[in-house]
Amino acid sequence: MRLYLLRLGTVRPRGPLAEVPVPGYLIRHPGGTNILVDTGAARNMVGDESAAFAVGEDEHVSAQLGRLGLNAEDIDIVVCTHLHPDHSGSNDLFPQARFVVQRRELEEARASTEMKYTWMREHWDAPGLTYDQVDGDVELLPGVELIDSHGHSAGHQSVLVRLANSGPLLITGDAVPSADHTDPESRPVSDVFDHDGEAVRASTRKLMNLAARENALVVHSHDQQQWGTLRIAPEFYD
Numbered sequence: 001m002r003l004y005l006l007r008l009g010t011v012r013p014r015g016p017l018a019e020v021p022v023p024g025y026l027i028r029h030p031g032g033t034n035i036l037v038d039t040g041a042a043r044n045m046v047g048d049e050s051a052a053f054a055v056g057e058d059e060h061v062s063a064q065l066g067r068l069g070l071n072a073e074d075i076d077i078v079v080c081t082h083l084h085p086d087h088s089g090s091n092d093l094f095p096q097a098r099f100v101v102q103r104r105e106l107e108e109a110r111a112s113t114e115m116k117y118t119w120m121r122e123h124w125d126a127p128g129l130t131y132d133q134v135d136g137d138v139e140l141l142p143g144v145e146l147i148d149s150h151g152h153s154a155g156h157q158s159v160l161v162r163l164a165n166s167g168p169l170l171i172t173g174d175a176v177p178s179a180d181h182t183d184p185e186s187r188p189v190s191d192v193f194d195h196d197g198e199a200v201r202a203s204t205r206k207l208m209n210l211a212a213r214e215n216a217l218v219v220h221s222h223d224q225q226q227w228g229t230l231r232i233a234p235e236f237y238d
């Protein structure tokens with residue numbers, strides 16, 4: 001099994017927000033199943049200087065997959081950590097894939113009138129996309145586990161990948177977005193971006209305990225510094 005970390009762009013610094021990666025992840029599962037975790041920003045943001053996310057032509061998810069010899073049609077499963085705009089903006093490019101999302105996330109996203117869900121809704125709720133809704137911790141395929149880590153959003157999920165050589169790797173997603181967010185008690189919680197502060201702390205505790213138990217490499221979603229130290233596609237973990 002191979003895991004590629006895809007840099008799908010950069011969140012433009014704004015107010016308290018620092019310049020951080022827009023992340024995606026590709027798992028090439030033995031037996032031929034290709035799993036994409038999150039799809040990044042929308043195609044129409046490529047080259048748009050005024051967009052919230054800076055996405056270079058070669059950074060968009062299509063280009064990143066292309067660099068690895070894959071087309072959109074080669075993706076069998078798209079796992080959505082959650083449906084915020086920097087994670088679901090190109091979902092509509094994978095109409096043939098099976099999307100896997102926590103039930104609570106999809107329900108909240110469809111009911112919400114908040115910008116964080118409405119902004120990209122045409123992309124993540126495009127006609128013809130098939131959402132397979134799951135509840136709680138689920139084994140997706142052997143060696144790939146979905147971990148309920150709600151709090152940042154109503155149904156956020158993280159992904160534990162068990163690799164033969166690199167060992168376990170925990171894709172925290174936005175549940176623990178950077179190394180500054182690993183302490184459940186003292187980590188910052190945002191009134192604007194986080195859905196439920198208590199749940200954020202509980203999920204942080206759950207993920208950090210899991211990582212310690214499994215001796216897993218913790219990969220944060222929006223940690224510019226950490227991404228400078230990780231293997232980024234076309235390099236991979238296996």
Ligand SMILES: [Zn+2]
Binds near residue numbers: 174221
């Ligand atoms: Zn995010």
